[in-house]
Amino acid sequence: MSIVNPDDTIERQNEKLLVIAQSLMRRVEQKNDQSGLAYQQFERAALLETQVRQRTQELERTLDLLQESNARLEDANVETETARSNITEAIETINEGFALFDPDERLVLFNSRFCRDIADVADHLVEGLPFQGYVELLSRSPHLAMEDGESPDDWAASRLSRHSHDHVVFNVRLMWNRWLQISEHRTARGGTVILQTDVTDMMRSERQQREQLLDQQARILQATLDHLNQGVCIFNHTKTLVGWNKTMSIFAAMPSGDSVHGLTFSALLDNIRAELTFHEGFDHVRLERWANHRSRRKPIAFEVTRNDVQILSVFAQEMPDRGFVISFTDVTAEREAARALADMNETLEAGVIARTEELGVALAEAERANASKSRFVAAASHDLLQPLSAAKLFMSSLSDQLESPQTLTVLGKAETALAGVEKIIAALLDISKLDAGKAxxxxxxxxxxxxxxxxxxxxxxxxxxxxxxxxxxxxxxxxxxxxxxxxxxxxxxxxxxxxxxxxxxxxxxxxxxxxxxxxxxxxxxxxxxxxxxxxxxxxxxxxxxxxxxxxxxxxxxxxxxxxxxxxxxxxxxxxxxxxxxxxxxxxVAVSSSDKAMGLPNFQADWGNALEGMIILLVENDTHLATAMTLMMENHGAEVLPAASAQEAKDLLGEIQLVPDVLLLDYQLGAGASGIDLYRDLQATCGDVPAAMISADRSQALRQGCAALSLKLLAKPIDKEKLLSFLVVVREDVVDRDSYDA
Structure with a gap:
């Protein structure tokens, strides 16, 4: 138990200790105890005084520190109040609404403009308000304009989902066509800053400009549609008519004015169905089924006859917004022209057939005349050779009887002249035999x-x-x-x-x-x-x-x-x-060792030597192409004829087949050449055996064919040479297939 109450002040404790020390000193002086007890009490009193002095000094230092801390705390409170006042004044100068939520999602600070346009929410803003409570107040406010079918809970859920992002900017529509732009940012300490900006004027201006632009674009689009000679009608995703042009009004007999707006597709089809006759199995049921299709519609095209006079080509296609557009094109003139052209073609074909028969007769007559000429030349040449031989014998006999050098010279020249005549007659005889086919x-x-x-x-x-x-x-x-x-x-x-x-x-x-x-x-x-x-x-x-x-x-x-x-x-x-x-x-002559090389026998019976071959023939001369096709097919080949380079490419692209051999005319017309076509086909079909057909005997063509390893077949085409080439190619293909197998 302490003799000094620690709860007393320092001064009071010092006073008590001094009284205790004096009392102890008096008692020591009064007692004369030989045991030394008085001296011990004196030492104890001195020790107590030292302890009291140290404790006093410590208490004084503590008091000084406490006073200094209180002074600093008071300065800090002043600075805090000053800073808060400055911040309050600063956010009040901001034109936008400002609010600060701490990391615990509690409202810390806001200015008077925050939620000023939403009075019922502004009245409930207090420090410490939770962010979710703030959103709840907004979602229930009558000043908030929501989308059709959107509930306050839906709006609140959408707002809280945006709050999960560190930075987000969006617009909120209020009643009376007012708009607030909300900008929300996350602070470094995890708090949230919200800025509210009134963008009503900006939104109204943008909407006005957009409406003007849309109106201008609509006028341009309408002018463009009216300029077309096609009838065009546009339906939205609900199959309601939203646009059409003047030509369509004529085709469909639409009433003028605004009564057409809102016309449905079914109603429009019912109005014009009685005037239309569908072609090629297409009917109004299929058209309406296409319009009612829920998934993505594929484009369709068909033709109809209007009032049994006008033929219209119809094309319908879906638009990105699930609406669709239908166009009507008057093709009456084209169909009548095609019909007239078909009739003309029939007339021309009949004329060509008749003319061909006439030319055939004329050709036969010419061939008979040529054969007669050749027979005459052959007979005349043969008859002339006999007296010419006799004349030469007489000349030879006469030279043995003459001795005059001048006469012998003249006789020698006569013999030379007769020899020249003999050569000419022999040449005429050879030519006549070759021309007549008698060789x-x-x-x-x-x-x-x-x-x-x-x-x-x-x-x-x-x-x-x-x-x-x-x-x-x-x-x-x-x-x-x-x-x-x-x-x-x-x-x-x-x-x-x-x-x-x-x-x-x-x-x-x-x-x-x-x-x-x-x-x-x-x-x-x-x-x-x-x-x-x-x-x-x-x-x-x-x-x-x-x-x-x-x-x-x-x-x-x-x-x-x-x-x-x-x-x-x-x-x-x-x-x-x-x-x-x-x-x-x-x-080269065929021997027993050469047969293994696939060389054809010159005088072989060709028969079905081309059995199974697929041959691409590109020849723009119809008669020659027909003759070659018939000849090759008679020997078992399958021929793919084409009249031009593009037709050949389209044909191979369509059937997806690589032929066994290519027969290409060198001059294909329109600046195209067989060599260019061969290079193009190499890129798609690979190295297919090929021959170039041409009447061109130039060195450039021969060199070009040699560089590409192309066989050159001269026109007129020789059957034996063509078949020899094809047989060699076929045997190479068979050998290669056997090797691959």
Whole structure:
């Protein structure tokens, strides 16, 4: 138990301690106890005085600190009140409504403009109001304008969902067409700041501008619709008529004025159904079923006849808002023109058939006349050869009896002239046989060395007499040909080269060209101009510079006809001033070892040799295309004919089929070429075997085909060469399929 009450003040405790100390000192002085008890009491009193002094000092320091803290707290309270006053004054100067909620969603601060336009809510705003309570007050306010079908609870739920975002801006519509923009932000400490801005004037201005713009756009749209020669009507998602043009008013006999507004699709259809006759199985039931369809409607198109006179093409399509638009186009003139065109086509077809029959008769007459001419030439030539031979014999006998050099010279010239006449008659006889189809070809394997050897011995002296070098390079190849005609063709080509070459040399050689051998005759003559390259193969045509006694120009004509009859490709390359090259392409002779290479037999019975082949034929000449199609189909092929490049692409794209072989005309018209088409088809079909068909014999075309590994078939088309090419392709396809299997 303490002798000093700790609840006393410091001064009172000090007084008590001094009294205690004095009392103890007196007692010590009064007692004379030899045991030393008085001295012990004195020490205790001194210790107590020291403790009292220390406690007093501590209490004084504590009191000073307390007084200092109270002073600071008072300063802080003053500063807080000042800051709060400043904040209050600051938010009062803001033009927008301002409110601050703390992290616990309690209202802390707001200005007088906050919810000023919602008086019933402003009256209940107090510090500490929960945010949910604030939203509840707003949702129940009669000043709030809600959407149709929206309840206060729905609005409150939507508002609280927006409150979950850190930053959100939205508009709230009030009664009497007023608007508030609400901007809500999350503070760094988790509180919420709300700004309310009156945007009524802005909203009204935007709405007015939008209405003006919509009105202007509506006028432009209406003017555009009225400008169309089609009848157009527009229905909204409820199938109510919302727009139409003048042409539609004429088609549907719509009443003028506003009575048309609000007309339903069914009502409009009922008004005009009696005037319409639907075509091709379409009827008003299907149209109304389409309009009533709930899911996405697909566009539809059909035709109707109005009042049995006017034909209308109708097209209906859905719009993004689930409404739809229907257009009516008057196609009466087009249908009548198509009908008239069909009638005209029938008339023209009948005329073409009649004209074709007439031309057939005329062609038959021409063929009979040509055959008669050929027979006459053959007979006349044959009859002339006998007296000519007798005259030569008489000349030979007369030369043995004459001794005068001058007479012998004249006689020699006469014999030379008779020899020239004999050659001309023999050439005429050959041409007549070839033209009449009476030439008999004995096609068999022919050794080229057997042709080249005698020609080298025969023509080398002729070349040397002109100062030319003749080189004939031997070949071990054999080709399928007629030995006599092949020798004559080669002899004519070499003789012509020697005849027209003045200096330099003539070289003859053979190149292996796949399954063919190409006999080439090169010279260093004057060359042949582009315009003369077809002329040189015509009868009685000679190039400039030929000697008068060089014949009538029948050599190359015979070469061209004989090569055609044998199925050999004949080509010409030439450059003016450098020389020329005539080339003859013949199939390499088939042997037991060659059959494995798929080389066709020249004289084989083709039969169904093309069985199962799918051939794309692109040819813009209708008659030629028909003839080729019939010929190939007769041998078992399936032919896909097309008249143009685009038609060929569309056909392959439609059937999704890759043909086995492509036969492409080089000149397809409209600037298109078979080579361009081949490149396009390569991109879609891959490397399909192909042949180019053309009457163009230019070097550029040959080089272009060679670069693409294309077979070049010259017009007129030779059946044997075409079938040989197709059979080789078919056997390659069969071999490849067998390998793949």
């Amino acid at each position: 008999v070809f004995d096609v068999q394997p022919v050794s080229l060395s057997a042709i080249f050897g005698p020609l080298r011995d025969e023509l080398t002296p002729v070349a040397m007499a002109k100062g030319l070098s003749l080189t004939i390079i031997d070949s071990s190849l054999s080709v399928q040909s007629d030995p006599g005609y092949l020798r004559r063709i080669t002899q004519n080509l070499i003789s012509n080269a020697i005849k027209y070459t003045t200096t330099g040399r003539v070289v003859v050689g053979v190149r292996r060209n796949g399954g063919s051998a190409r006999i080439e005759v090169w010279d260093t003559g004057p060359g042949i101009a582009e315009t003369d390259r077809l002329t040189v193969f015509q009868e009685f045509e000679r190039l400039d510079g030929a000697a008068p006694n060089d014949g009538l120009g029948l050599g190359l004509a015979i070469v061209e006809r004989a090569a055609k009859g044998l199925g050999h490709d004949l080509s010409l390359w030439s450059q003016v001033g450098r020389g020329s090259c005539f080339a003859l392409n013949a199939l």
